[in-house]
Amino acid sequence: MTEISPAPMSRFERYLTVWVALCIVVGLALGRLLPDVFQAIGAAEVAKVNLPVAILIWLMIIPMLMKVDFTAMRAVGRHWRGIGVTLFINWAVKPFSMAALAAFFIGYLFRPHLPAGEINSYIAGLILLAAAPCTAMVFVWSNLTRGEPHFTLSQVAVNDTIMVVAFAPIVGLLLGLSAISVPWQTLMLSVGLYIIMPVILAQIFRSALLKRGGEVALRRALARIGPISLTALLATLVLLFGFQGQQILGQPAIIAMLAVPILIQVYLNAGLAYLLNRATGEAHCVAGPSALIGASNFFELAVAAAISLFGFSSGAALATVVGVLVEVPVMLSIVAIVNRTKGWYERGSVVR
Numbered sequence: 001m002t003e004i005s006p007a008p009m010s011r012f013e014r015y016l017t018v019w020v021a022l023c024i025v026v027g028l029a030l031g032r033l034l035p036d037v038f039q040a041i042g043a044a045e046v047a048k049v050n051l052p053v054a055i056l057i058w059l060m061i062i063p064m065l066m067k068v069d070f071t072a073m074r075a076v077g078r079h080w081r082g083i084g085v086t087l088f089i090n091w092a093v094k095p096f097s098m099a100a101l102a103a104f105f106i107g108y109l110f111r112p113h114l115p116a117g118e119i120n121s122y123i124a125g126l127i128l129l130a131a132a133p134c135t136a137m138v139f140v141w142s143n144l145t146r147g148e149p150h151f152t153l154s155q156v157a158v159n160d161t162i163m164v165v166a167f168a169p170i171v172g173l174l175l176g177l178s179a180i181s182v183p184w185q186t187l188m189l190s191v192g193l194y195i196i197m198p199v200i201l202a203q204i205f206r207s208a209l210l211k212r213g214g215e216v217a218l219r220r221a222l223a224r225i226g227p228i229s230l231t232a233l234l235a236t237l238v239l240l241f242g243f244q245g246q247q248i249l250g251q252p253a254i255i256a257m258l259a260v261p262i263l264i265q266v267y268l269n270a271g272l273a274y275l276l277n278r279a280t281g282e283a284h285c286v287a288g289p290s291a292l293i294g295a296s297n298f299f300e301l302a303v304a305a306a307i308s309l310f311g312f313s314s315g316a317a318l319a320t321v322v323g324v325l326v327e328v329p330v331m332l333s334i335v336a337i338v339n340r341t342k343g344w345y346e347r348g349s350v351v352r
Helices: 016-033 035-043 053-064 070-109 115-128 137-144 149-178 183-251 253-280 284-295 299-310 315-340 342-348
Strands: none
Touching: 016 035, 016 183, 016 315, 035 070, 035 183, 053 183, 053 299, 070 115, 070 253, 070 284, 115 149, 115 253, 115 315, 137 149, 137 284, 149 183, 149 284, 149 315, 183 299, 183 315, 253 284, 253 315, 253 342, 284 299, 284 315, 284 342, 299 315, 315 342
C-alpha cells in the first residue's frame, strides 16, 4: 500500500479562517461595486450547473482526493473498532443530529430573526454540510493528534466510497423530512459532477504520478497543487459573498445564528466518537482522528451541492459558507482537547 504521510499544516492552512474573513469583505465590496459582473457569472450555466463555479470546485476537490489511497481499505480490519465508531457517527448520527439541530435553532428558536423566505434554504444548507464527512483536512488534524496514519487513510477511503452511493439518498431523505422539495435530477447531477468524476480523475492522476516517480513524485505534485485547491475555495467564497452581500449587510447576525447549530453538532459528534472509542478499548492514536473525522465536514462538496441545488444567492449556499468560516478554529480546538486528555483517555481505556 502506498501511503502519503500527513504533512504539517502550512501557514496558509493555519490562517484559513483569516483568509475566509478577508474573502467575505472582498466579496461584499465587489458585489456592491460590480453587480453586473456577478450577475453575468451567475448566468453562465449549463443544465443548472454554473460553469465558473464548477471549475473552481474541481480545482478544490481533485487535489484533495489525490491524497486518498483506496487500496488502504484492505487495512480496515486492523482498527475495526475505530472504523466502526467513525462510520456510526458519520452516517447514522451526524446528518440526523444536524437536521434536528437545524430544525430547532433555525426553524424554531431563531425563526423570528431570520428572513422568512430563506428558513428552509438555511436548513437545507446545514443538512448538506453534515451529510458528507471530511476528506482532505482530516490528514492535517490526524497529524496534529499524532494519529495512526493507516487508520486515517483507510477511514477516509471507506468514507469516500460510501459517499458515492449514500450522499444523495441521505440528503434526499432529510430534505424531504424538512418539507423541502428535493430536486432529484440536480442532486444526482451534483453527485456525479462533484463526487464520482473527481474521485475517478483524482485516482487517474494519482496512479500516473506513482507510476512515473513513485511516492516522491506524488508528494511533489501535491505540494505544488495544494495551494491551488485552497485558492479555488477562497475564489468561490468571493463569488458567494458577492451574491449574498445585500442579505448579509442587511442582517449580519445571520452568520452568528447559522454558526450555532454547526458548533453544537461538531462538538457533540467529536465528543461522542471520542467516548465510544474509549469505551470499546481503542487506542488513543485511533480515537483522536476518529473523533475529528466524525466531527468535520466535506465543506467543499457542501458548497458545490448547495450552489447547484439552490443557487448562488440562496440561504443554503450561505449556510455552507458559514461551515467553512468556523471549520479551522473549531477543529483546532478539538485537536487541543484530544491532546490534553490523552492521559485521562488511557487511564480508562483498555486497548484490546
